[in-house]
Amino acid sequence: MAKRLIPYLNRILVEKIVPPSKTSAGVLLPEKTTKLNSAKVIAVGPGVRDRNGNLIPVSVxxxxxxxxxxxxxxxxxxGDKVYHLFRDEDILGTLHE
Structure with missing residues (x-):
């Protein structure tokens, strides 16, 4: 049975995206050009409540x-996969094409 993690509060479960270390032509890329801290959101928590009890949902x-x-x-x-948990306010932004 596979486990599924559902984050609490305003936490976000992500799987880091590993950029290619070489081009399609086989040219090896320097480590600096492959270091982009991007990730795919796998699961999100429901959010947090403010002082009045209103739910503030997660932004992603x-x-x-x-x-x-x-x-x-x-x-x-x-299992055999590695994920990372971040708080909603720690996410720097979303990436779009």
């Missing part, structure tokens, strides 16, 4: 591609 949704800070987050291993 499952499937979004987001930009992460260089450091932070909590590593979570489920």
């Amino acid at each position: 949704k499952e499937g979004d591609e987001v930009l992460l800070p260089e450091y932070g987050g909590t590593e979570v291993k489920l």
Whole structure:
């Protein structure tokens, strides 16, 4: 049975996107050009409540591609995959084409 993690509060579960280390022609890329801290949102929590009890939802949704800070987050291993948990306010932005 596969486990599914559903984050609490305003936490977001992401899977980091590993950029290619070489081009389609086989040219190896330097590490600096492949270091983009992007990730795909796998699951989101429901959000947090303000002082009046109103729900403030998370600002991203499952499937979004987001930009992460260089450091932070909590590593979570489920089965053979590695994910990371971040708070909603730690996400730097969403990436669009």
